[in-house]
Amino acid sequence: MAGGAIVSTGAPKDYPAKLTSFVLFASVVAATGGLIVGYDIGISGGVTSMDSFLSKFFPSVYRKEKENQSTNQYCKFDSQVLQMFTSSLYLAALIASFFASSVTRMFGRKWSMFGGGITFLVGAALNGFAQDVLMLILGRILLGIGVGFAGQSIPIYLSEMAPARMRGMLNIGFQFMITIGILAANLINYGTSKINGGWGWRISLGLAAVPASIITLGSLFLPDTPNSLIERGHGDEAMCMLCRIRGTNDIHEEYIDLVVAGEVAKLVKHPWRNILKRKYRPQLIMTIFVPFFQQLTGINVIMFYAPVLFKTIGFGGNASLMSAVIIGLVNVFATIVSIFTVDKLGRQKLFLQGGSQMLACQIIVGTLIAIKFGTSGEANPSRTYAAFVVFFICVYVAGFAWSWGPLASLVPSEIFPLEIRSAGQSINVSVNMFFTFIIAQAFLTMLCHMKFGLFYFFGAWVLIMTTFVAVFFPETKNVPIEEMILVWKAHWFWGRFIADEEIHIGGRVEMANGISKAGSK
Ligand code: BGC
Numbered sequence: 001m002a003g004g005a006i007v008s009t010g011a012p013k014d015y016p017a018k019l020t021s022f023v024l025f026a027s028v029v030a031a032t033g034g035l036i037v038g039y040d041i042g043i044s045g046g047v048t049s050m051d052s053f054l055s056k057f058f059p060s061v062y063r064k065e066k067e068n069q070s071t072n073q074y075c076k077f078d079s080q081v082l083q084m085f086t087s088s089l090y091l092a093a094l095i096a097s098f099f100a101s102s103v104t105r106m107f108g109r110k111w112s113m114f115g116g117g118i119t120f121l122v123g124a125a126l127n128g129f130a131q132d133v134l135m136l137i138l139g140r141i142l143l144g145i146g147v148g149f150a151g152q153s154i155p156i157y158l159s160e161m162a163p164a165r166m167r168g169m170l171n172i173g174f175q176f177m178i179t180i181g182i183l184a185a186n187l188i189n190y191g192t193s194k195i196n197g198g199w200g201w202r203i204s205l206g207l208a209a210v211p212a213s214i215i216t217l218g219s220l221f222l223p224d225t226p227n228s229l230i231e232r233g234h235g236d237e238a239m240c241m242l243c244r245i246r247g248t249n250d251i252h253e254e255y256i257d258l259v260v261a262g263e264v265a266k267l268v269k270h271p272w273r274n275i276l277k278r279k280y281r282p283q284l285i286m287t288i289f290v291p292f293f294q295q296l297t298g299i300n301v302i303m304f305y306a307p308v309l310f311k312t313i314g315f316g317g318n319a320s321l322m323s324a325v326i327i328g329l330v331n332v333f334a335t336i337v338s339i340f341t342v343d344k345l346g347r348q349k350l351f352l353q354g355g356s357q358m359l360a361c362q363i364i365v366g367t368l369i370a371i372k373f374g375t376s377g378e379a380n381p382s383r384t385y386a387a388f389v390v391f392f393i394c395v396y397v398a399g400f401a402w403s404w405g406p407l408a409s410l411v412p413s414e415i416f417p418l419e420i421r422s423a424g425q426s427i428n429v430s431v432n433m434f435f436t437f438i439i440a441q442a443f444l445t446m447l448c449h450m451k452f453g454l455f456y457f458f459g460a461w462v463l464i465m466t467t468f469v470a471v472f473f474p475e476t477k478n479v480p481i482e483e484m485i486l487v488w489k490a491h492w493f494w495g496r497f498i499a500d501e502e503i504h505i506g507g508r509v510e511m512a513n514g515i516s517k518a519g520s521k
Pocket residue numbers: 041175178179182294299300303331404405406408432436
């Protein structure tokens with residue numbers, strides 16, 4: 001058995017929670033990486049609705065949009081090429097997250113963040129100065145690589161730095177920055193769309209360099225997590241770092257947890273092969289289902305295409321962009337709610353409450369659109385009617401922002417044992433990116449064919465995922481990250497996948513056990 005640790009099937013330890021300013025600062029800096037992810041989500045929809053951008057890079061789409069005299073609102077914007085611009089980035093991110101896994105594991109979390117930041121920076125420059133479609137696409141690919149690396153490494157970094165009882169709060173800093181990035185992008189689009197001369201889109205795309213510079217420079221100052229230091233054989237440094245981030249020398253038990261986890265991790269040479277083992281089945285299934293479900297909430301229909309959607313229900317161009325800004329604000333503020341409740345109420349309550357709220361809103365919005373537009377897609381709803389639709393979309397977004405939004409990156413980053421954490425997080429990011437791609441690519445076509453039924457379609461998925469959480473998700477709040485296995489072992493369904501002797505926990509073993517030697521070599 002690794003490092004001489006005892007086998008334990010008891011309850012997870014309750015370490016004292018103290019948030020040192022060191023951890024707070026490191027977490028805020030790392031979380032700013034969320035800005036690049038969010039900026040991109042928010043910027044593409046607005047840019048692709050700018051005539052000057054369309055006529056320069058996608059003239060055929062532009063002509064088609066101008067010539068289209070059809071009164072069927074549902075099908076006004078259906079274009080594969082246009083959707084490809086938005087969605088191509090997510091394919092690049094998907095592939096990049098697998099490479100990020102090795103960098104994160106072998107060189108530490110901070111170098112993945114740095115790599116992500118710098119690639120995103122170059123991508124932003126290429127896009128801002130783009131002269132032809134080739135530069136545009138190349139830029140998109142680099143942005144995607146940046147998003148893949150940031151999404152893979154930052155949630156792990158935050159979850160490892162945080163004291164167990166504040167892990168939810170600190171990890172959600174990443175999602176919070178994503179929502180700020182989306183909002184900033186919406187506001188910038190609102191401003192640049194008013195620039196005469198047709199170059200506003202260059203500012204929108206080029207300004208992505210700002211958040212990229214923040215994380216690129218910031219990551220250089222970040223310390224590595226003790227977990228990663230141990231994993232890479234720097235036991236002494238890890239112990240110092242743990243004392244420093246916890247603000248006390250009384251880190252004995254937590255340190256032993258890390259050492260044992262590190263010992264097991266060193267035995268695992270091929271995380272990708274290992275993750276398929278039966279004992280990791282519960283976490284593997286969760287890390288696939290959670291991002292899949294998150295995208296099937298339909299959130300990115302709103303995030304990418306809100307301006308287009310609002311034009312569809314009869315808003316003018318200005319009002320549409322403004323409504324997107326309102327939604328962006330709701331997204332930011334509702335995320336704050338989860339920051340302060342996730343470690344008290346727990347993950348499951350937020351999942352269930354948020355899911356129910358989203359489902360109710362999807363039924364209402366679908367019905368409001370059905371009543372006005374029917375299946376013909378022809379109508380001219382009053383301002384009050386359209387405002388009602390926007391209101392319920394806002395309530396839906398709030399439900400997402402304190403449940404599936406933050407939890408879909410928190411949960412996968414905290415459920416895996418160290419030896420396969422990095423690989424598990426890559427799977428999470430790539431599944432997320434794959435389904436983000438599918439939704440981005442398919443939404444306008446789906447709207448054209450499924451009409452108001454699209455809202456019921458996503459509603460049905462929300463019902464499925466909420467039931468799934470109620471039945472299969474064990475609560476993970478306040479559990480020390482290297483003791484998470486105990487939670488799975490105690491679950492009525494998942495427990496059967498984990499044999500007693502596969503649980504290596506060091507938390508309550510004395511130093512005399514020889515583990516200290518293993519850790520400080
Ligand atoms: C999701 C994104 C989404 C964003 C909205 C993130 O957690 O992964 O796809 O656009 O939340 O705030």
